[in-house]
Amino acid sequence: MDRIFGEITGIPEGSEFENRFYLSQYGIHRPLQAGISGSQTEGADSIVLSGGYEDDEDNGDEIIYTGHGGRSQVTGLQVSDQTLSRQNLALALNCQRGLPVRVIRGYNHNSPYSPSVGYRYDGLYRVDSYWREKGLSGFFVWRFRLIKIKPLSDANQVSEEQPTYGQTQRVDTSVSRIVRDSQLSRFIKELYGYHCQVCQHTIETNIGPYAEAAHIRPLGRPHDGPDVLTNLLCLCPNHHVMFDFGGFSIADDLSLLGVKGKLYNHKSHVVGIEYLQYHRQHFFSREVGV
Known part of the structure; x- marks a missing residue:
């Protein structure tokens, strides 16, 4: 049936x-x-x-x-x-x-x-x-x-x-959306030149490069993550989806968990360790499909 x-x-x-x-x-x-x-x-x-x-x-x-x-x-x-x-x-x-x-x-x-x-x-x-x-x-x-x-x-x-x-x-x-700080979103993408912090690729379109600003600890209920630079990453769409759905996470030393490599980090961008820890605890699991 x-x-x-x-x-x-x-x-x-x-x-x-x-x-x-x-x-x-x-x-x-x-x-x-x-x-x-x-x-x-x-x-x-x-x-x-x-x-x-x-x-x-x-x-x-x-x-x-x-x-x-x-x-x-x-x-x-x-x-x-x-x-x-x-x-x-x-x-x-x-x-x-x-x-x-x-x-x-x-x-x-x-x-x-x-x-x-x-x-x-x-x-x-x-x-x-x-x-x-x-x-x-x-x-x-x-x-x-x-x-x-x-x-x-x-x-x-x-x-x-x-x-x-x-x-x-x-x-x-009915749709309710969190209004994000577009200034911060633009800043993080421009800081990394629209390159993904995981794969370091950029997507070229007919109106210029494309990347996405990803919150490490999600905004809104029940996570209530802050819209601050330390809670943001610049990712390509593929790695944004993977990150949001726990396909990979990031250790405190910025090494990647679930995929190979280390997060590329600009010297002017401090990634909040507390937000990485929150993501690992709430979204990352090696037990999928067990």
């Missing part, structure tokens, strides 16, 4: 279900126990908030969702680190590929947004970002920031999503 990314025909937002069996029968969330329905090669089509993980945060239109794994089957407590694999990797793919995920809230999820009985389908969310951090129990968990995709009447922008294989559906979303 094909995995459906998006709405299920005939099941509107707000639909309620008595138990997990009916969620599965109607195709809203197929697994009878797992909180994430997905494949690490395709992505995740749905999640259930059921109170299983102590690190979950539910703010209605924004959810900080804790990934799968590392819990004791006896006590339900986190007893080991999570890895970016299986269902966690599936949900991470949604972020990279722009796939929506169905969110279901259960009665046993400790949130004012949860139903008092049974389960309720609460619409589509996009995976805005994901990262690794130490949870309340002291073990590393993977966390995913989910943002509600607004219904048509509440939207101010239309974008294309791919909810099913071979079918395109128009989904309306």
Whole structure:
């Protein structure tokens, strides 16, 4: 059976279900126990908030969702680190590929947004970002920031999503962007002559060279990185994407982790060691696909 990314025909937002069996029968969330329905090669089509993980945060239109794994089957407590694999990797793919995920809230999820009985389908969310951090129990968990995709009447922008294989559906979303200091962005690129600090290549276009200013510790919630020169790198688009999604990181001595080489650093540019450490802890993992 094909995995459906998006709405299920005939099941509107707000639909309620008595138990997990009916969620599965109607195709809203197929697994009878797992909180994430997905494949690490395709992505995740749905999640259930059921109170299983102590690190979950539910703010209605924004959810900080804790990934799968590392819990004791006896006590339900986190007893080991999570890895970016299986269902966690599936949900991470949604972020990279722009796939929506169905969110279901259960009665046993400790949130004012949860139903008092049974389960309720609460619409589509996009995976805005994901990262690794130490949870309340002291073990590393993977966390995913989910943002509600607004219904048509509440939207101010239309974008294309791919909810099913071979079918395109128009989904309306509201977009909130962090306004970055364009002066700093221009400065860091001009300082390096639009050369990437990793590969030292520059991209030539018909209007001149191109490079991107990359924040080491991301701006905005929940990372709240500062828009300062010490938190910026000049990267080519390929290495910018790799860095943002944990394909490589940078050691305190500026040697590269995950790829060969050392970060080229201009004598006038001080890279903040505290931001490198934050990136390594929250985004860099050698366990992808384990």
